[in-house]
Amino acid sequence: MVHPKKALVAAAALVGAATLVLAGCSSSSTPTSSGSASSTAPAQADPAAACKPGTVGTGPLTVATILPQTGSLAYLNPPAEAGYGLAVQDINAAGGVLSQPIVVAPITDSGASSDLSISTASAAQIASSDAQVVLGAESSSVTLNFVDTITSKCKVQISPANTATALSGYSSYYFRTAPPDTVQGSALGNLIVGDGVSNVAFIVFNDAYGTGLRDVAEKTITDAGGKVVYGAKGQGQEFAPGQKTFSSEVSAAIAAKPDAIVILAFDETKQIVPELQAQGWDMSKVYMVDGNTADYSKDFAAGTLTNSQGTIPGAQPDPTFRQALIDFYKTSANADLKDFSYAPESYDAIVLAALAAEKGKGTDGPTIQANLAAVSGDTNGEKCTDFAACLALIKAGKDISYVGKAGIGPFNDQNDPSSAYIGIYKYDANNVPVFQKSVQGSAE
Template identity: 50%
Template sequence: MNRRMTAAKGVALAAALSLGLAACGSSEEPTDESTADEMAEGESSADPLVIGTTLPVTGTLSFLGPPEIAGVGLAVSDINEAGGVLGNEVTVEWGDSGDNTDATVANSTATDHISQGVDAVIGAASSSVTLGVVDTYVEAGIMMISPANTSAELSDYSEFYTRTAPPDTVQGAALGSLILEGGHTDVAMIVLNDSYGTGLRDHTQSAIEAGGGTVVYGASGEGQEFPPGETNFGSQVSAALATDPDALVLIAFEETTAAVNELVAQGWDFDGTTYFTDGNLSNGYEFDEGTLAGVQGTLPGAQADDDLRERLNTWYSENEGGELDGYSYSAESYDATILAALAAVRGGDTSGQAIADNIKAVSGAEGGTEVTTFAEGVEALEAGDEINYTGPSGTGPLNEMNDPSSAFIGIYEYGDDNQYEYVRQIEGTTAE
């Protein structure tokens, strides 16, 4: 069965459902003494942990859905293989986030999750989508952990929201430095007009200007952004190229195809002059051979190693019946799920509140024993140790803003086959 398609439920439940239903899905409050005894005996009075997903099955970010879904699925498989959480297997309620062009998709999924008694949600991928539904989850006491949100607007948003991807301050600094390293000083930016696009543009622009460069088109305050879902880039490309840039940054989602086709039509030379970001770094484009050769891009997160890729592919093939053609945010999705489970173990309770109260600590905010797997984390917690979970994404402990304190940004480059390959990575820190 294709698990993703269980997300397509419509909006029939949306109008009348009370957020009070969240209380029905919460776990029982444990007593300190009984929790310790139950963990030692492998039993618990806590309800089974229910993970929900609000990840892009449809919409302009749907290319990110498969690796993120695989990350969650593989993590849950590993958790259950290690004995589950507090003596119970973890279950998943799969949901679609859609994109920022249709808010009803994510809203319907949130309604479903509340009725399903979900304790923690992995998602959304789009910062704009998250901003549209996060209050619903917060009011319901459901912990929301995004593997891909980068908007600075979400830093310190709520105790019930955190992420395993760094904010735009880190990626923007890396992208700006990459552009300047290429010898470029006059940069045009074609930018999606949403919180992700403008936020990343602003931080990239700051880095470019700090290094002596100038944004000659698409700069903050100029009003030259394009709306979500745009398909006609004729006038925007003409205006951008009229400024005679020596580099061009395209911050977009699925709109990238139309923008690239227009740039080709107007004679732009992509090789060594063009930069993508995490929102459009994809191997799924169907351009003429060599179109994207020399295009570079940035992607938050450490490069997935061969073992993780193999395991992700195996899970996806067995459960979704397909093959992965990219791994963007797969490691972050895996780590988000593991952190939620470890937080529940530390708190002795699977409720959203317990996860919120303990997730910083298991990420390493209190120091402790470094662990790299769920099983190692449970063993250390049962021994009475604090833990520092260090997963495949390589992010540092969560800080007081509920952001990773450090993270890697990968640098990638397209070849003649229009497929991108890993070049190197840099590590950045986030501001408190």
């Protein structure tokens, strides 16, 4: 799934980039009808299998959003709102899509995985709307709850933040501009191994996002000769999302004598970290991921997380784009934008949808779906970096490769980014994650 890119430095997105290549890593889990992951579940039938090209739509491109306005993930809404809002502004300033302004409606709440009734209701509202493109959700588990509802209506869903491997190739009408956990999980595993860690404990919640990341990181670690001594796949040691106390999990993890502990959780991290500290764990031996690599300067005493590390998918916004996001959000929401989590991915999702509509000369779902991969660059077209420049090439009859803000590669046959950057962060004495370097990984 998702989360915060705090304390972003103004360095270029590719500073310190290394190369990480994954050889066809994938999860053996497939989503069940309830949205959980199961290694024994039958192969998922495409919810959009009945969607076929029909009458090409030429009305305004309408985008619905299903993002976390409430719940434990609500802090992810501002950067997504800034990202998609800025994209709409830029596209409309360039003449809109098919010479019409983009419409954003309905704007709905996805809530969090702890209360799926919120996303169920929002998805039903979107399904009955005129929206052809749906931006969201941020949480993979939340998306698994409603993706059938959206894509079966031939609406294109694009998530800026989902990373669960269970969503790779889930539906022909589901895309994402964030890389699957095969990329981040391998980056995390290689970071741990590179630090000389031999024995690892995972404190992980029983969620498609958490277990998916754990599975890939575990394989990377064990393939390199390491060992998972607690929280390994198949051991049944995961905790339930939303759990409030972690004394027993922390005690068991420390008792297994790990060299490092990986926390795969969301807001539960705010209870896990104090418990680890209370039980005497060396907090510099903690690793986290995008779900919890956040700014904890107001949550923990100074020095609590010094030298702990975390990973966050995505390229860092360059200084100009970062300032544009800040300015847009200040104008639109009258608030300061302090987090940039998945803002580039939200921006790119809207630009890609708009370019697909322009290439196909239609704003209907099937036309956009049929052209998304092409405008993302899978035909090796001419590179362009903004909507206006890409539109000019399309109108000149040329194939394009949109090089977006998030630094992802073209969509592959699973509708995942074929490559992406993962940022490596280290916590300072104020409990703020500071960017160290980026590694580039491939999902293929």
